[in-house]
Structure formats: C-alpha cells, structure tokens
Amino acid sequence: MSTATTHTSAVVHPEYDRLALNRFGLWLFFFSESLIFLILLLTRFYLFGTSRPEELNQTLGLAITVILLLSSFTAYRAETAIAHDDRPQFLRNLLATILLGTLFLLGVVLVEWPEAPRLGIVPQEGFGIAFFSMTGMHAFHVLSGVLLLLMVYLNGRRGAYSSDSYWGVEASIKYWHFVDVVWVFFYPALYLL
Amino acid sequence: MLSLGLIRGLIVGAIGAVIGMALTMAARVALGRPAWSADPVSFVGAISWIVFFLVGIGAFSDWWRWAQGEQAGDPHHPDPNAPQWKRYFSFDPSHKVIGIQYTVTALALMYVAGLLALIMRLELARSGLQFMSPNTYNTIMGLHGIVMIGAILLGVSGMANYLIPLMVGAPDMAFPRLNALSFWITVPGVVLIVLSFFTGGFDTGWTGYPPLGARAPLGILFFYLGVFAIGLSSILGSINFLTTTLKMRAPGMSLFRMPIFVWGMLATSIIQLVATQFIGMSFLMVVLERVLGMGFFDPAKGGDAVLFQHIFWFYSHPAVYIFILPGLGIISELLPVFVRKPLFGYKFVALSSMAIAIIGFLVWAHHMFTVGLGNVLNSTFMFTTVLVAVPTGIKFFNWLATMWEGKISFETPMLFVLGAFVIFLIGGLSGPPNGTVVTDFFLHETYWVVGHFHHTMFGGFVFPFMAAIYFWFPKVTGRMYNERLGKLHFWLMTIGFFMVTTSMFRIGLLGMRRRIADYDPALGFDTFQMIATMGGFLVGLSMLVFLVNIVRSIRAGERAPENPWRSRSLEWQISSPPPEFNYPTPPVVVGGPYDYGVPGSVYVRFGIAGASDADPARTSSDNGKS
Amino acid sequence: MEAKKAAKLRLGWIVIGILAVLTAVEFWVAIAINSALLYLAVLALAKAALIVQYFMHVNQLWHKEGHE
Secondary structure: OOHHHHHHOOOOOOOOOHHHHHHHHHHHHHHHHHHHHHHHHHHHHHHHOOOOOOOOOHHHHHHHHHHHHHHHHHHHHHHHHHHOOOHHHHHHHHHHHHHHHHHHHHHHHHHHHHHHHHOOOOOOOOHHHHHHHHHHHHHHHHHHHHHHHHHHHHHHHOOOOEOOEOHHHHHHHHHHHHHHHHHHHHHHHHHHO | OOOOHHHHHHHHHHHHHHHHHHHHHHHHHHOOOOOOOHHHHHHHHHHHHHHHHHHHHOOOHHHHHHHOOOOOOOOOOOOOOOOHHHHOOOOOOOHHHHHHHHHHHHHHHHHHHHHHHHHHHHHHOOOOOOOOOHHHHHHHHHHHHHHHHHHHHHHHHHHHHHHHHHHHOOOOOOOHHHHHHHHHOHHHHHHHHHHHHHOOOOOOOOOOOOOHHHHOOOHHHHHHHHHHHHHHHHHHHHHHHHHHHHHOOOOOOOHHHOOHHHHHHHHHHHHHHHHHHHHHHHHHHHHHHHHHOOOOOOHHHOOOHHHHHHHHHHHHHHHHHHHHHHHHHHHHHHHHHHHOOOOOOHHHHHHHHHHHHHHHOOOHHHHOHHHOOOHHHHHHHHHHHHHOHHHHHHHHHHHHHHHOOOOOOOOHHHHHHHHHHHHHHHHHHOOHHHHOHHHHHHHOOEHHHHHHHHHHHHHHHHHHHHHHHHHHHHHHHOEOOOHHHHHHHHHHHHHHHHHHHHHHHHHHHHOOEOOOOOOOHHHOOHHHHHHHHHHHHHHHHHHHHHHHHHHHHHHHOOEOOOOOOOOOOHHHHOOOOOOOOOOOOOEEEOOOOOOOOOOOOOOEEEOOOOOHHHOOOOOHHHHOOO | OHHHHHHHHHHHHHHHHHHHHHHHHHHHHHHHOOOOHHHHHHHHHHHHHHHHHHHOOHHHHOOOOOOO
C-alpha cells in the first residue's frame, strides 16, 4: 500500500531502507497473526483431541484447498510479472487470484456453512465450535485479503506499480500467501485427522 | 471545536455506534427474530464505535488515500499555524506527541483507578457493609484492576514512545501512522471499559473467568471489548518498538551499546507481540459464547472452562513482565547516573531481561495450582516459576554492585529508584511462597497474594514510572520540577504504601480472602484493615502533591539546564524539549553507555565525517525545522 | 531479465507441483493410516515451508537488495 513512502520518501529520513523496515514490520505482523490461528488450532485439539466427525463433505474440503493453493500460485505469478514490468500478465494473474479467493469464500460461507448443520455439526456445541470458529476466523482473513487484492488490482489498472515500486503489491500478495499457509494447517486439522 | 481530532472522533464514533446497532436490529428483524437482544446488538455497536471513532479522528485517511492509488507523502505535517496544544488532541504521528499522550492518559487512568481503590478501602475499613452492595464492590474491584492494568500498559508505551527513538538516535518510530493508531485505539477502548460500569457492571473481577463471565450482566461485554482494543494497541505498538529498535539504531550502536531501558523494552515488546493475542482470543471466545452461543467453555456443550484459564494466563502472567521489565530498565538506567559509576555487569543486566521474558512464557499455570492439574504439571510449573528468581536476582546483585562505593546523590528520581529497589525486593521475596505448590494451597486467593502483587507493581512499575517522570521532566518540558515537593511525594507515598501492604500481608496470612466486600469482625482484621485504609489515603495524598508539583512546574518551573543530571545518554546531548526530528546532526555511538567516571570514555559523537555522507539530507538546517 | 523471469515462473510451476503432490499424499494418508496426526503435521509443515520460502520470499529479511 505504501508505494508513496517506499520510494518517494526523500522528504524526511532518506537514510533508512524503507523497504527493509516495511518487510520487517509485515513479518512481525504475520507472526502475531499466526498466533491467533495457533490458539484456535490448540483449542480444537484441547477440546476434541484427534477425533473428528465423519459427516464433513470431503469433496468440498479438498476442492477449496486446491482452489486456495492455486490462488497462491497465480499470486506468485502476478508478483513475478510486476517485478519484471509485465503489466498485462500481472493484472491477469491478480484477477485470477481474486476470483479463486472469492470462489474459496463462497465455497466456505455459502456451501459448507449451510450444509454442516444439516449433517449435525452446529456452531453452538461439539466439534462445530472448533469448525465454525476456525473456518470463520480464516474466512474473515480471506475476505480482507480479497479486498486488499481488489484495491491493488484497481490501482494496478490505473498503472500504479512498476518493477522498482510495488510494495503495495508485494505486501498484499504476501498477506494472501500467509492466509494460504493458515489453511495448510487448518485443512488437515478439520477435515483429515 | 471540530478542528480537534478527539471531538470529531467522539461525534463520528457515537454516530457509528448508533448505525451499527440499528443495522444489527434491522438484520435481526429480517431474520425473523426480536429486534432487541442486548449482547449481539451491543457487540456490533461497540465494534462500530471503535472503528468510526478512528475514522472520525482521521486515523485511516492516509491509508485510504493509498488505497485509492494516491500518494500520502510524509506522515509528519503539523500545521505550523495551529497552536501546539491541539496536536495532543489530534491524530499526530510524532513519537514525542504520542509519548506524552500515552503518559498523560496513563496518569489520568491511574488517578481514576486509585480513586476506585480508595472507595474499596473505605468499604473495607471496618467489618460489616458500609455503603456498598457486594455486587457494586465486585464491579469496582474489577474496574480498579483493569483500569490500573490499562494505565500501566499505556504508561509503558508512553515512556517507550518518548524515549526509544531518542535513545537509539532515530528521528521517529519506524511506522509513525501505525504508532498514532496504537494510541488512539486505546481511547475508545477505555470508554468501553468505563461504559461497562453503567451497563450493569461485572462481578467477575478483572479476570472475567467463564462460566460466570458468560452469564454476567451486559457490562462484561464492554469490559471484554475494551480490553480487546487496548490489547490491539499493545500488539501494534510492539511491532513499532521492535522494528525501531532492531532496524533504526544510530551508526555504531551495537546491541550491547544500547541503553538498558531499550533492552527492557525489547524484551517487553517480544512478550507483547507473542502473548497479547492470548488474552484477546480468550475474551473473544467468551464474547462468541455470549453473542452466538458457541460453547467454548461450557462443559454441557463439549467445551471446557479450564481451557479459558490456560489461554488467559498465557498472556496474563507474561503481562506482569510487560509491566515490570521497562521499570527495571528505568532503575538500571538511572542508577549509574546518580551513583556516577559504570553499570555493573551491563551484559548480564541486559540479558536477564530477555531471560525473564523467555522464562515468563513457561510459568502461566502457577495461577492454576488449585484448579487440579495434577502433581506432575503443578510441580513442573513450580520449578519454572521459581526459576524466574534467578535472572531477577542477577539484576539485584548488579544494582547493588553498581551502588557499591558510588557517590550517591539523593534527588527525587534517585529516591524513587531506591524505593523501587526495596519494594520490588520485598515483592520478589513474597513471591516464592505463592509459587510453591504446598504453600500456595493456603495463600491462594488471600490478601497475601494481593500484597505480593502490589509490591511487584509498585516496585516494578509505579516507582520507576515516577522516577522516569521526574528524571525526564526537564527533557520533556525544558523546566525543572520542585525538588521539595518531589521528596514530599516520595516519602508520603512510601510510608502510605508500606502501611497498606504490610497490613495486606498480615491479614492475608490470617486468612482474609480477596475479592469480597465484607469480613467477620471475630477474625480480628479490623485494626489492620483500618491501617491499610489510612495508608491508601496517604498514597492518594502523595499523588495530589505530585499533581500540584507537575502542573506548577510546567507553568512556572525554573528553566532546566541542558543536561541537569550530567547523563551520558543520547537524548541529553540535544536541546530540551528536543527538536521535531530529534537530532540536528546525526549521532554516532563510539563507546559504552554507562562508563561514568571512566577517564577519556566517550559514548556519542555528533556529525562525524563518514557518518554524514550516508545521510546528506540530515543537516541541522534541513531537519530541525522541516 | 527475461531469462530471470522465465526461471522464476518455472520455479512457480515446480513449487505448485510439489504442493499438489503433497496435498494428494495428505489425502491418501488420511484415508489409509489410522492415527495420522504425526504424518499430517509433517506434511503440513513441509507445505507451509515451501510457501514461506518460495512464494513469500522470507529470505528477503536477511538479504537486503531491494525488490527481488
């Protein structure tokens, strides 16, 4: 987001490597965020051990996992493209990422959430507590990631980024990968054990 | 009026809260439910209050500009025509403004929470109920606890914000906008906590344990969300402190040339970054239980109440190290200045802070010895708990060795440092009986624990905080405080404090339970309770003396010399108060920070050739006035 | 420049390929093995490490050379 300060910050303190500071801060933020998910993961194991209800829709679980991994792949391609000033490829891949992310979100919120209670997994009690709080917290982050990428996409269409100034792209895509990493742990914990 | 960010924030925030509540009620009606349900509607209202308050104050305006692809430019753009005082009530990214905002808010909260303590002491002065219902007493007790905790967190952030960029030779924090956001998010949080008193209060104490927390009156919802906001501030602040400390130090300032206070804040920031999520999530989970009926902590629904205690204490024990490590840093920082001797064992003092932080993560279950975790866990946590005494002991012996054969002078800051030394020592010594399982079974939930806790908080935070305020007062304001009033403050506070805590230890050993409004006269506590109440009022009186001193000195104190304490630290080498971007010429660190009395030793030089070519823009003409 | 970019894009294909294989293995392990916690944890860690290393460029933190 901070393309402005990253590369045009000659105003006040030019001696600091703004990019290095931003990256460091962003990783600290990721670390801090990851603990929120760790707490939910530990709660799931504390309350329910390694047990898991059989009713969950395995096809859907695998499908949304693949979709999210694919979106990480397109996000990587988008970042590589803008790093080499290939704007059409950047926008194409970014749009694909946004669409895949939205698809994931719809899969969780519109398909999985209405279906699970019909199979006896309700948010109020039993395994549903862990299932809905974990998918809910994750979906909230996916949503914010999609919104971030959408902003980057709109700015990118107006020509905002180039190979020597794309911190906004880098930060949002890193965030997107982070959300994917969370699902890498949540998927087996919720669906596979 | 509307040019003040705070006023705009309050107005927009209030509108936002109403909108949020209305939308929730509309959504409930659309779903075919009754429009009003206290918890969900208040939950959304409280969240939108926080968000809209921040929007109103302008916290997001630069980020919003970025989101639209515009350039926001430099964060520092104070309006040169606006009066200086307005900056303190607006969204201002300067670390010195934010430091003062934090410190003043912290002091205000300390007065409020202190007043609540005096109300409790009046109720407890004699056996029998004086003027309060037990429920009101419980709410006031919980509020005293949480408001004090908020005050301490804010006070820590205040000292760190003002001092860290100065001490490491940086012009500001790494992320100035984020820094301002971290302060302003606490304000709606504090408002929510205060609101909890007027919405039914909460009878759980500051820990908010479920299942009681899941059933308590509406007030506890606001309490949880207020703490959540302050916790968010704490996390964002720690990101800033860590980045600034690790990435923005002046040339030549290796880790082992940093001032000890910066070391203390480094350890503190690590704890804040790692642990704060835990209290936030534990409270969020109770809120989810209240609002959505998710039974995290309800055994009837497959939950577990002890889980809450684990998550909660994983933050709330390390939290006390968040409170004390900066304070211990202040002690280590000031001792060499007033003793005119090098700090003894610099590396050990520095690393013992880190050791305390790390061991602090492994001790949380000592708050839960009576829960029934079993002998294996209990004894494990007993050992880790007692292990904390080792790095703390290292600090004490190093302080003693620093003072040994020094030329001690007893100005007010030094008096508070020595007071902190003694009080924290007693706090430390009264700790192991709580940390040892067999004795804890008898001391748990007694006034002994209350006495121990107040000793550690006064010795670890309040006295060092006061020392810091007196010590850096000339730096911040350019004026001296009144020495006689300062000494009066110290002696009143110390005597009053010991009257309180000695009585607490005494009645605690006799079996007085904490968290109750009344006690049986036959137990014979009346005399000591009365002494404690009198001591409490003495502490309150001392804080009034402090207030008079500060207010009078800001307005009419005599002008302070450049470096009244003959300190070697960086911040004393520039004018008071410091210029907008701190160092007109770039500082270069060439020696150790505490080599007082060592012939020929130099800590910092300014404007050395070779350092300045790295930053040609930072010359005195360019920086000081931009 | 173009060669560097092509190499990067190829790397992306390789990583997503390995991630796909690991996900398939996860799914198979969950079906075939009874107490799969340890295996699943190792597989998830491996996947996360791949993403953090190759997609998130974690090593930028200690190699500072600007973008890429």
